[in-house]
Amino acid sequence: MKTLIIGLGNPILGDDGVGWVVAKKVEEILAGTLPEVKIECYALSGISLMEQMVGFERVILIDSLNTGNYSQGKVNVFTLDSLTDLTHGHSASAHDLSLTKAMEMGRTLAANLPADQNISIVAIEATHVYEFGEVLTPEIEAAVPLAAGEVFKLLGVKYPG
Numbered sequence: 001m002k003t004l005i006i007g008l009g010n011p012i013l014g015d016d017g018v019g020w021v022v023a024k025k026v027e028e029i030l031a032g033t034l035p036e037v038k039i040e041c042y043a044l045s046g047i048s049l050m051e052q053m054v055g056f057e058r059v060i061l062i063d064s065l066n067t068g069n070y071s072q073g074k075v076n077v078f079t080l081d082s083l084t085d086l087t088h089g090h091s092a093s094a095h096d097l098s099l100t101k102a103m104e105m106g107r108t109l110a111a112n113l114p115a116d117q118n119i120s121i122v123a124i125e126a127t128h129v130y131e132f133g134e135v136l137t138p139e140i141e142a143a144v145p146l147a148a149g150e151v152f153k154l155l156g157v158k159y160p161g
Helices: 012-032 046-052 099-108 138-155
Strands: 003-008 037-040 058-064 075-079 119-125
Touching: 003 012, 003 046, 012 037, 012 058, 012 119, 012 138, 037 046, 037 138, 046 099, 075 138, 119 138
Parallel strands: 003 037, 003 058, 058 119
Antiparallel strands: 075 119
């Protein structure tokens, strides 16, 4: 299955960069062994993010999430079709669409996009996402191998970590 893994966030905003760190860890371990898997890192949302997904059957997004419902560093996995609050955090803007709405628009325009249930999100609960710095807090750093393990589970590949 043609799969895209995307590390999301901003690597100069502390814990917001955890998606990039996890994606790079996964890429380092896989080292090109799965040619059907492409790994990228972006600071995108909405329409721009949807455009990156064109042509893929499955997408795994890795990002920080600040719900206030979990302890710092808790890793949660869910699919895009299970999201209920599309305006929480960075997922909606007056200048863009939520990812769900962007996907609907893309499909209306006949873009070859994965189904919402084939878009998995590996989210790491983080509260320090607006502080400048390139270092993760200890709780988020400790979550990196856990999140990478979840990505490997989604790929159906044994995680060596």
